[in-house]
Amino acid sequence: MGYIEGILISACINIVCVCGLLLLTGFLGLFSMGHACFLCIGAYTSAILSINFKIPYLPALAAGGILAAVSSIIIGYPTLRGKLSSDCFAIATLGFSEAIRLILSNFNHPYVGGALGISGIPHKTGLLQAVLLATASIFFVYNYTHSQHGKVALAIRDHADASELIGVNIFREKIKNLMISAFFCGVGGGMMAHYYTYIVPNTFGSVMSTNLLTAVVLGGVSSVTGPVLATVLLTGVPEFLRFLSNWRLAIYGLVLIVMMRVRPEGLMGHKEFSLIPIVQLVKRNWKKSDVLSK
């Protein structure tokens, strides 16, 4: 039971982070190579707050998220202005995440702990909290993307110039989405810190960023439920394929390439997963069998 519970909790943590990334990469079309740095900032902030200042769980997570959102402005402001190529943003996220990791590894303050990281974080992320937070983030992101904000983001992704002509402030929209996305990743990082009870800077490397991106791309670029299902899949399936664990990253890379070549819009594409068609199908078949029996 503890094993399955562990998988479920990590899936929920990943869902919170993926909810953030899919706003940015899926809906806005900005490519981030270093989203793990926001997890890192969130994890460190909430861990320091809850160990050294005895702040309760939720406020600590929120503080981590807010700091991550504020720090995302450092990347966003120089690279999203004007008509800079989106390559600049991608490389700046990578650079920022490497820089954060390097600074934290060499920062030997007792609160931060340098390369050894922080240990002895209170274990506060149980199954209940994880599921509740994941549900809350799915709810928020689903409503956000199906509101005007999400439509504006899609417009910017598909036709930046046309959307600017009809009066969309591209820079503000991009910064807004980046900050929300960083907030979710910060909260997810805080949950991770309170689940594993220790964190080291090297956890938050490029592997983690790639994992998050794979979930978003596999799930579908303009869907919320797609990436969420893909996250559950990507967290659960490696547990059954332990014998392949050395090849996992290579397979993730292959998945990314094949997806982009064959079905770039992702498994779910622009659709949302919902139970209504299944219910209708069952109803129809039930009626048919009803008619036949008469």
Added chain:
Amino acid sequence: MQIFIQQFATGISIGSVYALLAVGYALVFSVFNFSNFGFGPIMMLGTFAAFYAISLLHLPLIAAIILAMAVAGIVSVLMELMIYRPMRQKKALKLYLMIAALGMNTLIPNFAIQVFGGGVRAFPSEWAKSVIKAGGITVPRADILAAALSIIMLVLLWMFLYKTKIGLGIRASSFDSGTAELMGINVNLVAIVIFILSGASAGLAGCFYGMKYSVYPNMGTVAMKGFVASTVGGLGSLPGAVVSGLLLGFLETMISSYISTTYRDLVAYGLLVAVLIFMPNGLLGKGMHDKI
């Protein structure tokens, strides 16, 4: 003063590696307006080709370097033919090209770790390891070779781009690939030439990096510094790429020798952010932005 000259020589040699990588990025960007983030694996595979050519086949150094350039060029063209071109023809979003490139960046090094082993190896060339002493300054032969061959490569590239007919075609396509195609330039051929050239420069840079440091499957991450250099110089600008590559190598060496080696890697990204804030188009770039 001696220390300064010593560091200057080191800076030039590592800077020439960055310059070669940056030129590779700039070549692809200037025509296709996207950055080939799968550049690191190309460089890594080229270097491993040279490594095995020397250690197993006992080829001389120069032959191994040429082999590395050839292998890197072929890998790069395969990438273009199998992944980028079909996606471009489907008019895929630029985001999709970047994700596919990141996929290669993940797939190839991890594949190489399983096949070659993840260990760190020394570049097996005794010739390159020995040093030349002149007036109290010690310079490894590898550094001199790196600087000399990079300059030769860059001059050849310049001659190719500005003195030959295919070079004219490349420059025309980089100006406006649609119109160039209407004028009878075979853009597909231009694409292949571009990817061969950028791959070859990556292979050369990889060999020098391997000689200077070591050969290992994740060495492709250094290509990101090349990308930083190409952004700092102005995306798609070849002279900008060379200048900023050398500048980056020089700054890194100076900071690691006079201030702190720990924060050496911060230099590149700090420079990137500073340039993006104050000169968003790069040092020598024209107004580069996403095309409509």
